[in-house]
Amino acid sequence: MDTATHVVMGIAIGGLATLDPVVAENTVNSHSVLMAAIIGSQIPDIDTFLKLRNNAVYIRNHRGVTHSIPAVLFWPIVVTAFVSLFYPEANLLHLWLWSFAAVFLHVFVDIFNAYGTQALRPFSAKWVALGIINTFDPIIFGIHALGIILWILGAEPGQTFLTMYIVLIFYYLIRFIMQRTVRSALLKTIPDAEEIIIAPTMSFNQWRLAVTSKDCFYVGRAFKRSITIFDKFKRVPVPETPIIETAKKDKNISAFLSFSPVYRWEISEYNHYYEVRFIDLRYRSNGHYPFVAIVQLDTELNIITSYTGWIFSEEKLRKKLNVIVD
Structure with missing residues (x-):
């Protein structure tokens, strides 16, 4: 609380x-x-x-x-x-x-x-x-x-x-009964759900949803028994590549992965560095996923900078990283 x-x-x-x-x-x-x-x-x-x-x-x-x-x-x-x-x-x-x-x-x-x-x-x-x-x-x-x-x-x-x-x-x-009711309605919408995270909001009847199935991640909201799915992401396992393995050793990435139960990942390649980003799917807000972990590595896979926490705009994230985008 x-x-x-x-x-x-x-x-x-x-x-x-x-x-x-x-x-x-x-x-x-x-x-x-x-x-x-x-x-x-x-x-x-x-x-x-x-x-x-x-x-x-x-x-x-x-x-x-x-x-x-x-x-x-x-x-x-x-x-x-x-x-x-x-x-x-x-x-x-x-x-x-x-x-x-x-x-x-x-x-x-x-x-x-x-x-x-x-x-x-x-x-x-x-x-x-x-x-x-x-x-x-x-x-x-x-x-x-x-x-x-x-x-x-x-x-x-x-x-x-x-x-x-x-x-x-x-x-x-x-509240327990309400959550069970939402879960039941969600299973009718996504019958193959393997892991379901139902989180309360400030609104009495509204809940945040993050669902993992065999092939996809689903992010949505529930209002009473009504289920709305906002985003669907293909579930791609995190690859065991040198870039990812090095990124996981960073303290910010490691802390994020120890805490977040459902996330997706991205790798971006620029002229002089790589950027690895992990995005928690539980906290969608106005179409944005604010809880992230990000690390940048040079071409020799040395960590340049990293960050984890709540960020509500790309501009603020770049300021936190304190680097110039390629």
Whole structure:
């Protein structure tokens, strides 16, 4: 989920914690738990700072080890130790328990996004991405915001947020059913589909589609049960040529390939260099595929420059590469 949603979730966990008698009956405990819940709801995303290094490191590691099983156990200890510096009289056991609840909820809800997490590490490096909830879901954010407002206005926080989470459980079930309905409709349109990626959008009834069949890639949208295919690409295996093998060794290309499950490739030859481009098919926007990885190699197959990330125009891509087109 996005940062704002994780913040309101942290506040909600802090309010829900008032159902715990140890928290509710002691001001120090309630204040410390609220602080811990807010921090715990954010701390798995500490790897966002990897963006300061480069996109390759960020793409390869974001929502990786920081969202793993050991991390879910480790972060509450860190949060508890930190918060106890400000509230030394706080009950450490209950502080840890609600810190754990906040961290666990953060990782758990991220699984339902299209981006997903490596939540099964160290047992599996597979990305777990159910694609049911958009990274920012206005309904989820709105329900949390409403609960916080009611708390400010004097409502009992424990019961308020307990009711809210019961409602959200049903909302997640509805989204799951909606996705299954889209999948069923898509299989009628593309019966030979081998791999189907259905990703939510900001629109409640609209979904992004990326489909792999034996011979083709399909990219489209679904609105309720209606399927629209925008692009169809012939599925051509990535060749094992010296150009491609050298390109794969580049950090940006390697990071892209470790993350993207469905992509197509292009090789362009200019007078003085080759250009290899990998294009993720999941994020089509206004006829453009913005998530790419690109590398340029000279005629002796030395890497000149490379880039991976989100680019919405060819002009901006050339500026990122910082080269003059032949």
